[in-house]
Amino acid sequence: MISVACHIHIRRPPDAVFAFAGDYRNDPRWRRGVIDLQCEGEPRIGSRTREVIRFCGLRAETIAEVTAWDAGRRTAFEALSGPVPCAGRRLFEAEGEGTRFSYLLQLRPRGRWQWLTPLLGLLFRWQAAGDLRRLRRVLEAPLLQPA
Numbered sequence: 001m002i003s004v005a006c007h008i009h010i011r012r013p014p015d016a017v018f019a020f021a022g023d024y025r026n027d028p029r030w031r032r033g034v035i036d037l038q039c040e041g042e043p044r045i046g047s048r049t050r051e052v053i054r055f056c057g058l059r060a061e062t063i064a065e066v067t068a069w070d071a072g073r074r075t076a077f078e079a080l081s082g083p084v085p086c087a088g089r090r091l092f093e094a095e096g097e098g099t100r101f102s103y104l105l106q107l108r109p110r111g112r113w114q115w116l117t118p119l120l121g122l123l124f125r126w127q128a129a130g131d132l133r134r135l136r137r138v139l140e141a142p143l144l145q146p147a
């Protein structure tokens with residue numbers, strides 16, 4: 001099993017961070033390799049998502065179900081189909097004058113992917129850290145001021 005756990009401080013209130021990063025439909029704007037992400041209606045417990053990613057030169061599609069939805073605090077999902085079984089959580093906690101955003105992912109490679117577990121673990125951890133930095137840049141970017 002591969003466990004990825006990382007967090008970052010974002011200088012925005014938890015509700016603002018949740019409004020963006022809690023909505024899986026925004027993932028292509030901050031998660032590297034996400035080509036498309038569709039969600040049945042508004043995200044909520046029981047919603048299904050369809051994610052298309054490109055990872056290590058391969059294209060993969062995963063169907064997942066939202067398993068937790070606590071507005072402003074946390075989301076969670078579990079894959080129903082895809083090349084690698086996985087589950088993940090996003091936590092949004094007030095921290096000082098901003099938000100501590102935590103991203104947790106568990107992957108269970110099987111078949112031909114299983115022997116690559118150590119390498120995949122490194123790649124997923126590296127990518128998740130970069131994704132969180134990208135998320136912070138997007139959310140902390142100054143808003144354009146009208147002329």
